[in-house]
Amino acid sequence: xxxxxxxxxxxxxxxxxxxxxxxxxxxxxxxxxxxxxxxxxxxxxxxxxxxxxxxxxxxxxxxxxxxxxxxxxxxxxxxxxxxxxxxxxxxxxxxxxxxxxxxxxxxxxxxxxxxxxxxxxxxxxxxxxxxxxxxxxxxxxxxxxxxxxxxxxxxxxxxxxxxxxxxxxxxxxxxxxxxxxxxxxxxxxxxxxxxxxxxxxxxxxxxxxxxxxxxxxxxxxxxxxxxxxxxxxxxxxxxxxxxxxxxxxxxxxxxxxxxxxxxxxxxxxxxxxxxxxxxxxxxxxxxxxxxxxxxxxxxxxxxxxxxxxxxxxxxxxxxxxxxxxxxxxxxxxxxxxxxxxxxxxxxxxxxxxxxxxxxxxxxxxxxxxxxxxxxxxxxxxxxxxxxxxxxxxxxxxxxxxxxxxxxxxxxxxxxxxxxxxxxxxxxxxxxxxxxxxxxxxxxxxxxxxxxxxxxxxxxxxxxxxxxxxxxxxxxxxxxxxxxxxxxxxxxxxxxxxxxxxxxxxxxxxxxxxxxxxxxxxxxxxxxxxxxxxxxxxxxxxxxxxxxxxxxxxxxxxxxxxxxxxxxxxxxxxxxxxxxxxxxxxxxxxxxxxxxxxxxxxxxxxxxxxxxxxxxxxxxxxxxxxxxxxxxxxxxxxxxxxxxxxxxxxxxxxxxxxxxxxxxxxxxxxxxxxxxxxxxxxxxxxxxxxxxxxxxxxxxxxxxxxxxxxxxxxxxxxxxxxxxxxxxxxxxxxxxxxxxxxxxxxxxxxxxxx
Numbered sequence: 138x139x140x141x142x143x144x145x146x147x148x149x150x151x152x153x154x155x156x157x158x159x160x161x162x163x164x165x166x167x168x169x170x171x172x173x174x175x176x177x178x179x180x181x182x183x184x185x186x187x188x189x190x191x192x193x194x195x196x197x198x199x200x201x202x203x204x205x206x207x208x209x210x211x212x213x214x215x216x217x218x219x220x221x222x223x224x225x226x227x228x229x230x231x232x233x234x235x236x237x238x239x240x241x242x243x244x245x246x247x248x249x250x251x252x253x254x255x256x257x258x259x260x261x262x263x264x265x266x267x268x269x270x271x272x273x274x275x276x277x278x279x280x281x282x283x284x285x286x287x288x289x290x291x292x293x294x295x296x297x298x299x300x301x302x303x304x305x306x307x308x309x310x311x312x313x314x315x316x317x318x319x320x321x322x323x324x325x326x327x328x329x330x331x332x333x334x335x336x337x338x339x340x341x342x343x344x345x346x347x348x349x350x351x352x353x354x355x356x357x358x359x360x361x362x363x364x365x366x367x368x369x370x371x372x373x374x375x376x377x378x379x380x381x382x383x384x385x386x387x388x389x390x391x392x393x394x395x396x397x398x399x400x401x402x403x404x405x406x407x408x409x410x411x412x413x414x415x416x417x418x419x420x421x422x423x424x425x426x427x428x429x430x431x432x433x434x435x436x437x438x439x440x441x442x443x444x445x446x447x448x449x450x451x452x453x454x455x456x457x458x459x460x461x462x463x464x465x466x467x468x469x470x471x472x473x474x475x476x477x478x479x480x481x482x483x484x485x486x487x488x489x490x491x492x493x494x495x496x497x498x499x500x501x502x503x504x505x506x507x508x509x510x511x512x513x514x515x516x517x518x519x520x521x522x523x524x525x526x527x528x529x530x531x532x533x534x535x536x537x538x539x540x541x542x543x544x545x546x547x548x549x550x551x552x553x554x555x556x557x558x559x560x561x562x563x564x565x566x567x568x569x570x571x572x573x574x575x576x577x578x579x580x581x582x583x584x585x586x587x588x589x590x591x592x593x594x595x596x597x598x599x600x601x602x603x604x605x606x607x608x609x610x611x612x613x614x615x616x617x618x619x620x621x622x623x624x625x626x627x628x629x630x631x632x633x634x635x636x637x638x639x640x641x642x643x644x645x646x647x648x649x650x651x652x653x654x655x656x657x658x659x660x661x662x663x664x665x666x667x668x669x670x671x672x673x674x675x676x677x678x679x680x681x682x683x684x685x686x687x688x689x690x691x692x693x694x695x696x697x698x699x700x701x702x703x704x705x706x707x708x709x710x711x712x713x714x715x716x717x718x719x720x721x722x723x724x725x726x727x728x729x730x731x732x733x734x735x736x737x738x739x740x741x742x743x744x745x746x747x748x749x750x751x752x753x754x755x756x757x758x759x760x761x762x763x764x765x766x767x768x769x770x771x772x773x774x775x776x777x778x779x780x781x782x783x784x785x786x787x788x789x790x791x792x793x794x795x796x797x798x799x800x801x802x803x804x805x806x807x808x809x810x811x812x813x814x815x816x817x818x819x820x821x822x823x824x825x826x827x828x829x830x831x832x833x834x835x836x837x838x839x840x841x842x843x844x845x846x847x848x849x850x851x852x853x854x855x856x857x858x859x860x861x862x863x864x865x866x867x868x869x870x871x872x873x874x875x876x877x878x879x880x881x882x883x884x885x886x887x888x889x890x
Contacts, residue, residue, distance in 0.1 A: 165613050172612055173605035180604040184597035188588045196327040196586035197335035199342045200577035203230060203320040227315055230573075231322060234313045234345050240304045242344040243337065250299060254329055255306040258299065311341070321576065331582050338579035346573055364555055371552040378545035385538055404524045411517040418510030425503040450499075453492045460485045618835035619842055625832070625859045628839055629846050634829065634858035635676040637703065638669055639865045657737065659710040663767040666717065669866075674710045677860060678718075681711075681827060684857040690826035691799050693857070694727075694807040696818055698845035702833040703862035705733040708808035709765075709772075716770035720803040723762070723771040727786065727821055728810040735774035739763045742774070749777035752790045758797065771802070786820045795824060812845045822854035829857050834864040 166173065203226075233239065244250065253259040290298070312325040324341045328334040464481040471478050619625055622633035640658045661670045681693050695708045705728075712724040726734040726748060739745060742763065746756040751773070762771045785791060798805050807825060809818045822828050828849060832842050842859075849856055 165609060169609040169612050172608050176608040177601035177605035181597045181601040184593060184600060188590065188593040188597070191588040192329055193585035194327045194329060194587045195331035195334045195582045195584075196325050197331070197338045197579035197582050198323050198325040198577075199335075199338040199575065199579035200316075201322050201324065201342050201345065201573050202576045203227060203322065204572050204574055205320060224318070227320060227322070231313050231315060233348075234322065234324060234341065235308065235311060237304050237308065239341065239344055239348060240307050240311070241300070242348065243340050244300065244303050244307055246340055246344060247337065249307060250303050252303075254333070255303045256299060257302070257306070307337070310337075324579075326579075327586060331585075335579040335581045339575075342575050342578070346575065349573055364558060368552065368555050371548065371555055375545065375548045375552050378541065378548050382538065382541045382545055385541055389538070404521065407517055407521045407524060411514065411521060414510060414513045414517055418507065418514050421503060421507040421510050425500070425507050428500050428503055449495050450492060453488050453495065457485060457488045457492070460488060616835065617838045617840070619832050619837060619839060619859075619861060620835055622861070624839075625861070629842055629859055631830070631846055631856055632680075632858035634680045634860050635673045636834070636861040636864040637673045637677075637707070639834075639863045640670060658706050659713060659737075660767065662710050662713045663717070671714065674707075674714045677707070677829065678711055678714055681829065681857050684827045684855070690857075691803065692795060692805045692807065692824075692826045694809050694818075694822050694825035694828045694854075695831060696809045696812045696822060696828060696845075696849075697831040697833075698811060698813050698837055698841040699833075700731070700811050700814075702811075702831045702837055703860075704728075704811075704831050705737060705808055707829070707831050707860060707862065708734060708806050709737065712770040712772070712804075712806050713765060713768045715804045715806075716765070716768035721801070722769075722804040722806070723773060723798060723802045724806040724808060725773040725798075726775040727807045727818075728815075729775065729777075729785070729817070730810060730815070732775055734772065734808045735776055738765060738772045739774050743776045745774060745776060747775040747777055748773055749775060749785065751794060752785060752788070754790075758794075758801070784817070784820075786817050786824070792824065812848050813841060819848055819852045819854070822849055823852045825854070827855045827857045830859045831862050832859055834861045836863075 244255075249255045251259070310327045312327070314323050314325070315321070316323055324338050324345075326334050326338040326341065328337060460481055464478060464485065467475065467478050467481055619628070622636070625631060625633040640661060658670070661668060662674065665671060681690055684690055693711075695704050695711070697704050708724050712722045715722040724734065726732055728734070729749075735747065745763065746761045748761065750756040751758055751761050758773065761773055763774050764770075765772055795805070807821055809815075809821050812818045812822065812830075830842070830845060830849070846856070846859075
């Protein structure tokens, strides 16, 4: 079965557990420990210096209570209602205390515009600011007398601006807070002067109390003014309505007295008179009928009641009785024909005639009385009929009258309501109190509230720690290079092959002394075969050889994402190591632009035939190959021009060259150009049996390495793995980049260097 190691898609999702690598975080902290302490120390020092330079500030607190209880002094409803007992109202009052309007009252009350603490224009400039101003004046950058103002504000505008600045400065030191869920509000003020802090806190409480009273007075006064104006209008409306009623009554005859109309009263009076008159008529008629009946029956006048009631009849009856007595006396003395008796008889007859005449007169009087009574009854009946007709007309007019009366009643009711409310609000002006009371006045604080040294030191420590951690995060964020094998496997999704240690200048100097010429890192392979540097390439070679167990890879392409990452050194070192192992090895310079391998191996043979000459058929491989002086490895150089219009590596000739080299050599190394900027490298990578990607430790951006691996995956190139080149083992161990190279100090005794 054929086993291959290839690069998976870079878009594969990173496992979640890798994102929560606590060990990685600790390693990052260890790497950046110096930066952490440096930034933390700077921040801590700045906070401490700032704390020590701060001006001591004093805070005084006064407490007020919102009185939401209803007072029962009178049952008069206030124009401005009291404070409701809810949390929103308390918060509203807190905002009112914090308002600029109330702050203006305090500024005016205490004349804070003349206080340098609040009016910056009255402060003497500090030495630093004064020095800056002098420097600017000297160099001519700031000369107020040379500036021509385009819009000079008036004195009133300047005063208002100053007042606004003072108000803003005053508010900056104010803190208003509610005490829990109670109706108590704390008013705290912070100032440079302890006595001033208490004074301002108390003044805020007093002015808030005065502001409430003024609000009530103003609302009541405005209500009274409006009510007074409205009363004048309503009064005129009531008078007009009542006048309209009276005029209509007069026009329609609907005059009234004691609650009823005049016609109704007249009907009542006439009806009463008619009843009485009918009774009198009936009584007179009855008396007349009685007298007539008695007369027709021949009854004596003595039996008639009306006759008996006559004074004249009674007198005549008395005279008649006297005459009868005298006749009786005379009859005893004289005879019937006696003159005295005759005289008495004539007197008796005369009296009887008078009585009869009086009776006749009484009967005539009764008849006349009956007629008069009848006439009166008829007259009253006629008057009553006329009044009833008039009442019917009046009732039709009464509908409009009632409408006028309703309008008048409504106007009168509204007028009386407004009049009562006007009197109540007038009484309220004389009795009004604020819905807030001061429960605790601010006292002069004994110690400053700031700076709080303990709190500031704790804050400095916390801020220093945060700044240090932030510095680590920033450094790690901008440290976009690949640092460990774990990162290679996690972020590039490719096997990690080996780390190639960096050779320091001292090491290269020792090589130069050994070789007697120029020193290059790949020379360490032959000079120090048991060194860690050489061992790293043994690991690379082993990984390449076992990348395909069914068929050993013979052609390996060494590439990178960007230039300068160590491809040529890696290629030549692998070639030398393979040659030293007894394998017939050749390394081909496939970088048509930089030709670093050719310049390294044969710097003085620039006219020598090379790769392009072989591909063009002008030369064979043997004529273009250069022997490595340190080993028996062959190098197919390339000193041709920097540009060729043909697709060199995609041609059949290059494929044929590779087949020829496979027959002649055991191990073929292709030193290619970077895969990102040079597209021809992708063709080489696809044709090679396997590829090795060289990534410069901590320098190659992760995005570039990921892009390179993506390109290799797109061209279906087989990748053995990734090499981290130029790794500084000292720095890696010191800053905590943990992979198997981290334990170099534990196994370095196995190496000679």
